[in-house]
Amino acid sequence: MSTKDISRSAVEGGRYNYNKYERNESHRHERARTKTWLDQVRFDDEAAEASSPVPRNKVGKGFTDNLGPCYGWLASHCGERWDDVRSLLSRTFDTRRLSAWHIVNQHMLTEVEDSGVAQPFFTFRTCRFWVDDEGLLQDRGKRHYRRSVKAEYTGPSEAAVLAYADGRKVTSGLYNGSVLYWALPDAGKWEPCKAFRGRCSIHKDNHRYIETTSKWALERYTSPGFRGIAKGDWWRTYSVEHFVETTWRTHKKLTKSEIKWWETISYEIRSLVAIYR
Secondary structure: OOOOOHHHHHHOOOEOHHHHHHHHHHHHHHHHHHHHHHHHHOOOHHHHHHOOOOOOOOOOOOEOOOOHHHHHHHHOOOOOEHHHHHHHHHHHOOOOOHHHHHHHHHHHHHHEEOOOOOOOOOOOOOOOEEEOOOOEEEEOOHHHOOOOOOOOOOOOOHHHHHHHHOOOEEEEOOOOOOOEEEEEEEOOEEEEOOOHHHOOOOOHHHEEEEEOOOHHHHHHHOOOOOOOOOOOOOOOOEEEEEEEOOEEEEEEEOOHHHHHHHHOOOHHHHOOOEEOO
16 A cells, blocks of 8 residues: 655565465364364363463564665765764654654664674674764775675686687586586477476477377277278377477586686576576
């Protein structure tokens, strides 16, 4: 529901979808256990007095708050004296209102290390902002908070990776995804088409039908004197195959030095020489 209070709309986002699912599940199990308990003690007064329904499972609170505007405001004042920033924060937000008090004291000040405010939640992680020895507000950057800022890439270039691969691909093991192999190209071949309702990415001209009629059906429906329900080959069955121009076969494992080299490559460049299973 929209509201005219922009500060509240920008922060409060309700519960995570999975947290909603967990709470609904806990209530559903509680109703089922209560119904079972009522069926057991319906005609037994002593058992009803001596027992009680099993309480529902405890589910914690998980909020999906949009804290970007709050941290953006603090980041815009980095390099200034923290006392001045704290004073401006008090003048900007009227903490006499509950929503503003919640934003300032439970979202913004708790994200500033050495701000003089207790941090009751998530004390095990590093705060994004801190106050240095000179009393200035400093920012560690988003990458220390949500890992959303990309670090400068220092790995091998795209041309170097393609030159080293030399037409090969890197693929993971079929049963052990942690093992990496080199894959070599093979000639094209026919493979079973598992597309839903004919929605295959391969052109229709590269498809063919293979008869899969059982031997029993051939002997039965082609025997002399058999009278079918209707004319035609309604009893025959077929499977669809499509032609894949290039396939890949596993060649050999990557060496330890090649694995270290692979780990230094960015995901964008990996996608050019990788086969994901």
